[in-house]
Amino acid sequence: MIYLDSNATTQVHPDVLEAMLPFLTEHCYNPSSGYSAAKIVKNALDQARQQVAALISAHPEDIVFTGGGTESNNSALSYLAGQATHKKIITSAIEHSAILHYSEHLCSQHGFNHEKIPVDSGGRLQLDALKQALSKDEGAAFTSIMWANNETGIIQPIEEACELSHQARVPFHTDAIQAVGKAPVDVSTTPVDYLSLSGHKFHAPKGVGALYIRNGVSYQPMLHGGGQESGRRSGTENVASIVGLGKAAEIMQQRLAEDQFRSIAELRDYFEHSLLTQIEGVTINGAKDQRTANTSHLSFQGCEAAGLLILLDEYGVGCSAGSACMTGKQQPSHVQTAMGISAQQAKSSLRISFSIFTTREETHIAIEAVKKAVHKLRSVQGDSSVGPVHIYT
Ligand SMILES: Cc1ncc(COP(=O)(O)O)c(C=O)c1O
Structure with a gap:
C-alpha cells in the first residue's frame, strides 16, 4: 500500500x-x-x-x-x-x-x-x-x-x-x-x-x-x-x-538541521499542484504557508470522502478523512467546523500526510489514484457542478 x-x-x-x-x-x-x-x-x-x-x-x-x-x-x-x-x-x-x-x-x-x-x-x-x-x-x-x-x-x-x-x-x-x-x-x-x-x-x-x-x-x-x-x-x-x-x-x-523536510514539502506541493491543475473543484484547506511540511488537507467538490477512501483503498492508497479518530463518522470534524468550512465541503475532505519515506514515484501513483477516484465518484454521483476553486492563503 x-x-x-x-x-x-x-x-x-x-x-x-x-x-x-x-x-x-x-x-x-x-x-x-x-x-x-x-x-x-x-x-x-x-x-x-x-x-x-x-x-x-x-x-x-x-x-x-x-x-x-x-x-x-x-x-x-x-x-x-x-x-x-x-x-x-x-x-x-x-x-x-x-x-x-x-x-x-x-x-x-x-x-x-x-x-x-x-x-x-x-x-x-x-x-x-x-x-x-x-x-x-x-x-x-x-x-x-x-x-x-x-x-x-x-x-x-x-x-x-x-x-x-x-x-x-x-x-x-x-x-x-x-x-x-x-x-x-x-x-x-x-x-x-x-x-x-x-x-x-x-x-x-x-x-x-x-x-x-x-x-x-x-x-x-x-x-x-x-x-x-x-x-x-x-x-x-x-x-x-x-x-x-x-x-x-x-x-x-x-x-x-539539514532542511530535509523541504523535500517532503516539495512532494506535498507537487501532489497538490497536480490535483489543482488536473481536476476541477479541488480546495486546499488552511493557511498554505503555515503548515507542517508533510500535510495536505483537500476538499473535492461533489465527492463524499467516505467514497473516496474506499476507492483509494481499492487502488492501493491509504489516507484518511479528517483525523484518524474521526474516520468512519459522518459528521464534519470539529476542526473544519471551527475553520468555517461548510458541512458539505468538510464531508468531501481528505487528509494526506507524507513521511520521510514517501517517494516521488509513490506520490505520482497517488495523484493518478485520486484523479481516478474523483472521476469515478463524480460520474456515479452525477455531480459535475463544480464551482470556483478556493485556495486559502
Ligand atoms: C495532536 C495530537 N495529540 C495527541 C495525540 C495522541 O497521541 P498518542 O497516540 O501518542 O496517544 C495525537 C495522535 O493522533 C495527536 O495527533
Missing part, C-alpha cells in the same frame, strides 16, 4: 529498530537494578533523554518519559487542574480529543468550565480572542494550545499565545505531538511551561512519548508507585521504546 496517513502514525525507522533490539534481548534488565549489567540500561535511558531534549532544545532533566501523547496531555492537564484556584480552562477549538475530551472530563467531574478559542478560516488561533479570554476577572487554570493541528498541519502562533498566557500569569501547555520531529520546536526560545510529544508520529514505536516540564515549573505526577523518572512518572520504564524514541529524535534533529 502507498501509505499517505503519516499523521496517524509512522513506520519505525530501521535505525530505530536496530537501536531498540538489544534492549529487548541481551540488555533486558530493569534500569533500577543494582548490578553492573543494569547500568547499560540506565545509561541508555540517560542517552535517550539527552537525544529527546536536544530535539526541542531542552535540558535533559526536564524530560519525563510517558506512555505516549495522550498520557502526556492528560498528565499535564490533570496536574494543572488539580492545583488551580480558578475554574476556567482555556484551549483552542481545534485541539485533539486527548485535550478536548480530558477538558470535558474536568468540566463534568470537577466543575471546570471550558472556553474554546476560535481559529480563523486559515485554521490559525485568533490571538485577540485568547487575549480577551485571559483578561476576564474569573481568571484561568491553564491555557493549552496545540503547536500544529493533526488534520490540517496548520502551525499555531505558540510564541504569541504563550506570551499572552504568561502576561496573565496563567500556565501554558502545548500539545506539540504533530510538530515535534517535523517542524522546528525550540523551548529555549518559546517559553512554554509544559509540552507533550509522541514517538509514533516521528518513526519511533507507538506507546512511548514524553512530557517536557520546564525547570522550576511545578508538577505532581498522575501515576504513583516506584518513583521512576525522578518521581514524576512511576512504572518500570519501557526501555526499548524509550531507546527508540531517543534514536528517532536524533535522526529527526539531523534531518531538520
Whole structure:
C-alpha cells in the first residue's frame, strides 16, 4: 500500500529498530537494578533523554518519559487542574480529543468550565480572542494550545499565545505531538511551561512519548508507585521504546538541521499542484504557508470522502478523512467546523500526510489514484457542478 496517513502514525525507522533490539534481548534488565549489567540500561535511558531534549532544545532533566501523547496531555492537564484556584480552562477549538475530551472530563467531574478559542478560516488561533479570554476577572487554570493541528498541519502562533498566557500569569501547555520531529520546536526560545510529544508520529514505536516540564515549573505526577523518572512518572520504564524514541529524535534533529523536510514539502506541493491543475473543484484547506511540511488537507467538490477512501483503498492508497479518530463518522470534524468550512465541503475532505519515506514515484501513483477516484465518484454521483476553486492563503 502507498501509505499517505503519516499523521496517524509512522513506520519505525530501521535505525530505530536496530537501536531498540538489544534492549529487548541481551540488555533486558530493569534500569533500577543494582548490578553492573543494569547500568547499560540506565545509561541508555540517560542517552535517550539527552537525544529527546536536544530535539526541542531542552535540558535533559526536564524530560519525563510517558506512555505516549495522550498520557502526556492528560498528565499535564490533570496536574494543572488539580492545583488551580480558578475554574476556567482555556484551549483552542481545534485541539485533539486527548485535550478536548480530558477538558470535558474536568468540566463534568470537577466543575471546570471550558472556553474554546476560535481559529480563523486559515485554521490559525485568533490571538485577540485568547487575549480577551485571559483578561476576564474569573481568571484561568491553564491555557493549552496545540503547536500544529493533526488534520490540517496548520502551525499555531505558540510564541504569541504563550506570551499572552504568561502576561496573565496563567500556565501554558502545548500539545506539540504533530510538530515535534517535523517542524522546528525550540523551548529555549518559546517559553512554554509544559509540552507533550509522541514517538509514533516521528518513526519511533507507538506507546512511548514524553512530557517536557520546564525547570522550576511545578508538577505532581498522575501515576504513583516506584518513583521512576525522578518521581514524576512511576512504572518500570519501557526501555526499548524509550531507546527508540531517543534514536528517532536524533535522526529527526539531523534531518531538520539539514532542511530535509523541504523535500517532503516539495512532494506535498507537487501532489497538490497536480490535483489543482488536473481536476476541477479541488480546495486546499488552511493557511498554505503555515503548515507542517508533510500535510495536505483537500476538499473535492461533489465527492463524499467516505467514497473516496474506499476507492483509494481499492487502488492501493491509504489516507484518511479528517483525523484518524474521526474516520468512519459522518459528521464534519470539529476542526473544519471551527475553520468555517461548510458541512458539505468538510464531508468531501481528505487528509494526506507524507513521511520521510514517501517517494516521488509513490506520490505520482497517488495523484493518478485520486484523479481516478474523483472521476469515478463524480460520474456515479452525477455531480459535475463544480464551482470556483478556493485556495486559502
Ligand atoms: C495532536 C495530537 N495529540 C495527541 C495525540 C495522541 O497521541 P498518542 O497516540 O501518542 O496517544 C495525537 C495522535 O493522533 C495527536 O495527533
